[in-house]
Amino acid sequence: MPEDNPIPHEAIDRLCTWFESLSPASLEALGNFYTADARFKDPFNEVQGTAAIAGIFEHMFDSLHDPRFVVTNRLVDGAQCFLAWEFRFRFKRFHATTEQVVRGGSHLRLASDGRVSDHRDYWDAAEELYEKIPGLGGLMRWLKKRAVA
Template sequence: MTDRAELESTARQYALFFENVTPERIKEVHELISDDVHFIDPFNDVKGRENFEKVFHKMYEDVQEPRFKILDLAWSGDLCFMRWDFTCKQKHLGNWSVRGLTEVHFDAQGKVSAHYDYWDASRHFYRKLPIVGAMIKWIASRAAI
C-alpha cells in the first residue's frame, strides 16, 4: 500500500498535468494513472488509458484555448478532491467557464485509478444551447421557488 505522502505527491503532479496539458503533452499522464483508470464527467464514462486520452483529444477538437486552474486539493482519508476552474472558447457558446470538483481515487501502487468530475452541466452547458436551453430554463423556472 502506498503511504499518504506518495499519494499527495501524485495528486500534486496530477493537478499540474491538468494545468499544463496540451495536445502534445496528453501522454505525460500515463505515469500517473492506472492502466484501467475510470473517468466520468457529464459527457463521458470511460475506462482505460486510451479512452482517457481520447477524452482530452476530443476536448481539443471541440474547444479552443482550454485551461484548467486547480484551486485546491482536499483530502478525506486516501481520497483526494480537486477543485478547479475550466475556461475555453467554443464556437457556438463563446467564452465558457465552469467551476467543478474532481474526486480522485488511487490504486495500491499509488496511481490514479478513478477520476470523477462533478459540475453543473445543466447550468454551464445545456442551458446555453439554443433549443435545449430554452426547455431546461423553462423546467428550472417551474421547479424553483
Template sequence: MLEPRLQAFLDYFNQISGQHTIAPTALYHKDVCFIDPVQQIQGATALQVYLNHGYQRLNYARFMPVSGSCSGDVGFLSWVMTYSHPAIAKGKEISVKGCSELRWQGEQIIYHRDYYDMTEMVYQQIPVLGWLTSQVKRKMAAG
C-alpha cells in the same frame, strides 16, 4: 497550497490543449476508470482517445483550484474550468464549477470521477436550449 498529488493532477490538465496532448500513462493507472457526465471509460488508452477528442477543437481550457483534500488514497478537488470553444457561444469564455473525485493505486490514479453541470457547460450556451433550460429551472425553483 494543494497536496502534491492534487497539484500534479491539476498541472496535467492545464497542460493539455488541442495542439499539445500528453499521454496519461504517468498519471493514470493502465486500468483507470474515468466517469464524467458524458460517459464512462475504462483504461488509460481509451481515456487518452477521449481527452484527445475532447480537447481537439477547444481554443483553451484552464482549471483553477477552489479547494482540495486528500485522505489516504482518496482525494477531492473542486475547481472552476474556464474554456472557449469555437462552436459554443461563438467562442466566448465560459466558466463552469466542478469537482473531481480521485482514488490512487500506488502513485497512479485508478479512479477519476468528474462532477459538473452539463447544462451550465453546454446547453445554456445554445440559444434555444439556453432559454428552455432557464425556463425549466425557474419553474422548478418557484415550486
C-alpha cells in the same frame, strides 16, 4: 497523531500541475498519472483504460478553443482526493470570442503507486453548459423556473 503519507500529496501536486498545463502534446504522459485500467466518469462519458481516457481529452481539444483547467481547491485524505476546479474554454461553433467557465469537482482514488485508478467528475451539465447554448439555453432556464415554481 501519525503523519499523513506524503506520497498521495506529492502525486496530487504533480497531477494538478499536469491538469493545469494539459495540452494535446501532454496527453502522451497520461500513463504517468493514470493506471492502465483506470476508470473515468463524467456527465457524458464512462470509460476504462488510458486510451479511452486520452480519447475524451483529445475530443475536448478537437471540439473547443483553448480548453484549460484551473484547480481552485484540493482535499486529500489518504489514497483519495477531491479537486475543485474551473474548466475554461471557448466554443468553436458559437460565442467563439466569449470565454466560458464550468465549475465542478473530481473525486480521485489513487493506486498504491500514486497514479489515479478511479476518476469521477461532478458538475451540473444543465446549469454549466446547456444554459449557455443558444436556443437550448432559453429552454433550460424556462424549465428551471418551472421546476422551482
